[in-house]
Amino acid sequence: xxxxxxxxxxxxxxxxxxxxxxxxxxxxxxxxxxxxxxxxxxxxxxxxxxxxxxxxxxxxxxxxxxxxxxxxxxxxxxxxxxxxxxxxxxxxxxxxxxxxxxxxxxxxxxxxxxxxxxxxxxxxxxxxxxxxxxxxxxxxxxxxxxxxxxxxxxxxxxxxxxxxxxxxxxxx
Amino acid sequence: xxxxxxxxxxxxxxxxxxxxxxxxxxxxxxxxxxxxxxxxxxxxxxxxxxxxxxxxxxxxxxxxxxxxxxxxxxxxxxxxxxxxxxxxxxxxxxxxxxxxxxxxxxxxxxxxxxxxxxxxxxxxxxxxxxxxxxxxxxxxxxxxxxxxxxxxxxxxxxxxxxxxxxxxxxxxxxxxxxxxxxxxxxxxxxxxxxxxxxxxxxxxxxxxxxxxxxxxxxxxxx
Numbered sequence: 001x002x003x004x005x006x007x008x009x010x011x012x013x014x015x016x017x018x019x020x021x022x023x024x025x026x027x028x029x030x031x032x033x034x035x036x037x038x039x040x041x042x043x044x045x046x047x048x049x050x051x052x053x054x055x056x057x058x059x060x061x062x063x064x065x066x067x068x069x070x071x072x073x074x075x076x077x078x079x080x081x082x083x084x085x086x087x088x089x090x091x092x093x094x095x096x097x098x099x100x101x102x103x104x105x106x107x108x109x110x111x112x113x114x115x116x117x118x119x120x121x122x123x124x125x126x127x128x129x130x131x132x133x134x135x136x137x138x139x140x141x142x143x144x145x146x147x148x149x150x151x152x153x154x155x156x157x158x159x160x161x162x163x164x165x166x167x168x169x170x171x172x
Numbered sequence: 173x174x175x176x177x178x179x180x181x182x183x184x185x186x187x188x189x190x191x192x193x194x195x196x197x198x199x200x201x202x203x204x205x206x207x208x209x210x211x212x213x214x215x216x217x218x219x220x221x222x223x224x225x226x227x228x229x230x231x232x233x234x235x236x237x238x239x240x241x242x243x244x245x246x247x248x249x250x251x252x253x254x255x256x257x258x259x260x261x262x263x264x265x266x267x268x269x270x271x272x273x274x275x276x277x278x279x280x281x282x283x284x285x286x287x288x289x290x291x292x293x294x295x296x297x298x299x300x301x302x303x304x305x306x307x308x309x310x311x312x313x314x315x316x317x318x319x320x321x322x323x324x325x326x327x328x329x330x331x332x333x334x335x336x337x338x339x340x341x342x343x344x345x346x347x348x349x350x351x352x353x354x355x356x357x358x359x360x361x362x363x364x365x366x367x368x369x370x371x372x373x374x375x376x377x378x379x380x381x382x383x384x385x386x387x388x389x390x391x392x393x394x
Contacts, residue, residue, distance in 0.1 A: 110265075111304065112264060112265040112304055114302070114319075116326070118326065118330075119326055122330065123326065123329050123330050164256070166255045166256050166257070166261070167253065167255070167261055167263045167266075168255055168259065168261040168263070168318050168322075169322065171263045171265055171266075171304075172261075172302075172303060172304060172315065172322075
């Protein structure tokens with residue numbers, strides 16, 4: 001059958017609609033930005049001061065969740081004003097006022113994924129950068145995860161390392 | 173798993189332990205009347221003989237974790253599958269709630285969530301964080317407390333040793349006051365269940381269907 005101008009425009013319309021839908025889908029899918037109460041400088045703490053990740057993320061080797069530092073952890077060093085940055089001064093003030101400090105989770109997994117840091121960091125001794133990227137070199141907290149973690153991201157690594165790909169290992 | 177029916181007193185502690193361990197939703201009495209109650213481990217009682225010469229027989233019934241599971245064959249989305257450690261898993265995020273598996277299962281141990289779970293304030297406090305809370309519209313089933321196996325494997329690996337028999341017990345076996353429920357690896361000759369399954373009292377439910385269930389019952393009466 002010959003392609004009439006009408007069928008052509010219908011096709012063009014369909015293609016444009018598809019592109020639009022994919023575009024909107026990508027925009028909607030984008031995770032919301034995560035803000036933090038203090039603009040923590042990972043570069044300063046981990047690279048210049050040489051602090052270990054476990055210093056602030058206490059349970060990274062032993063628990064499912066690594067834990068985020070609270071005011072008590074920060075006050076180990078920041079009880080008295082320390083450094084020259086505005087954020088450090090803000091933090092010391094917060095501690096002095098006895099205000100709680102709650103950092104927000106940046107890397108989030110869906111509810112049906114059961115991930116444990118113990119298995120990956122404590123036992124398998126994986127490097128943090130595999131999933132978290134160069135977070136230790138950021139000077140201000142990123143608003144979105146530096147690495148997009150998807151099921152295929154996990155599976156690729158599991159297959160490469162000849163680890164379990166049993167569904168129940170992560171979903172239950 | 174081996175269940176010694178001669179030792180079972182029908183106390184249903186296994187049922188309670190299972191519900192508590194696996195965040196099983198409570199179903200209203202009206203819904204339960206309609207057969208919508210969920211109990212991954214169910215103690216079934218049966219009267220044998222006629223009064224006054226009657227006895228009450230109890231059958232604790234978990235998922236049989238068949239080696240040839242009929243439920244797996246009918247699942248159109250591979251939400252239920254036979255895992256590498258022999259456990260028949262159910263992946264809730266993948267389940268579309270078609271209920272083919274519930275109908276295919278000859279033991280009727282697959283349960284459908286007709287409603288989303290409702291928890292009281294106090295119940296919310298003691299939900300097990302290692303097990304998901306199932307949403308409305310998916311099938312759920314006994315997992316032999318797979319999350320405990322995961323934890324036990326993790327502990328063994330962290331300590332650099334092999335998994336031992338006592339490392340992993342499902343909640344029902346752990347709670348059983350008469351030790352009627354015995355759990356272990358049927359393929360490991362050092363485990364008690366490997367010996368017990370060859371006991372003269374041993375039998376399996378509906379063996380003739382060829383499902384090859386991994387739950388053995390011990391019963392001295394025919």
